[in-house]
Amino acid sequence: MSLRVNLRHLEQEEITLQGELPVAELDLETRDELIAVRDALRYHFRVKRLTENLVLQGWLELDLACRCARCLTPFTQTLRLADWVGDVPLTGEDRVVPEGDFVDLTRFVREDILLEFPQHPLCRPECPGLTADAGKAHSQSNATEAEFSSVWAKLDKLKL
Numbered sequence: 001m002s003l004r005v006n007l008r009h010l011e012q013e014e015i016t017l018q019g020e021l022p023v024a025e026l027d028l029e030t031r032d033e034l035i036a037v038r039d040a041l042r043y044h045f046r047v048k049r050l051t052e053n054l055v056l057q058g059w060l061e062l063d064l065a066c067r068c069a070r071c072l073t074p075f076t077q078t079l080r081l082a083d084w085v086g087d088v089p090l091t092g093e094d095r096v097v098p099e100g101d102f103v104d105l106t107r108f109v110r111e112d113i114l115l116e117f118p119q120h121p122l123c124r125p126e127c128p129g130l131t132a133d134a135g136k137a138h139s140q141s142n143a144t145e146a147e148f149s150s151v152w153a154k155l156d157k158l159k160l
């Protein structure tokens with residue numbers, strides 16, 4: 001699956017894209033160690049060609065594996081762009097460059113998803129932060145990131 005559309009087909013009619021895009025293809029750089037992306041992006045949207053741009057309209061959905069910024073509890077959050085409208089310019093500096101008749105919409109989807117990322121993931125809005133017990137568990141700061149990740153993975157499994 002890729003988010004490519006044929007511009008020539010779009011001259012005739014709207015195109016609907018739906019399916020799943022592997023995370024690797026979405027190529028998200030979250031730059032946030034509290035958020036990891038797993039599974040695929042689920043999408044369903046229509047593509048309509050106007051004179052100077054393409055309008056994308058539909059929904060996007062992505063599961064995020066988060067760690068609470070206050071207590072480090074792992075939790076899963078589904079990022080939903082339910083009434084998403086994307087804009088893909090065909091002219092100007094930021095225009096999409098076609099390869100033959102095809103344009104790749106991935107970059108525009110990626111940018112819009114990153115804008116919706118939680119800035120400060122919390123397991124629950126009223127999370128009090130680390131309790132004394134949880135603090136003890138995490139205070140062994142000699143643990144490597146790998147060890148920490150495996151703990152996180154285990155916790156994650158327990159939760160499921």
Ligand SMILES: [Zn+2]
Nearest residue numbers: 068071123127
């Ligand atoms: Zn928390």
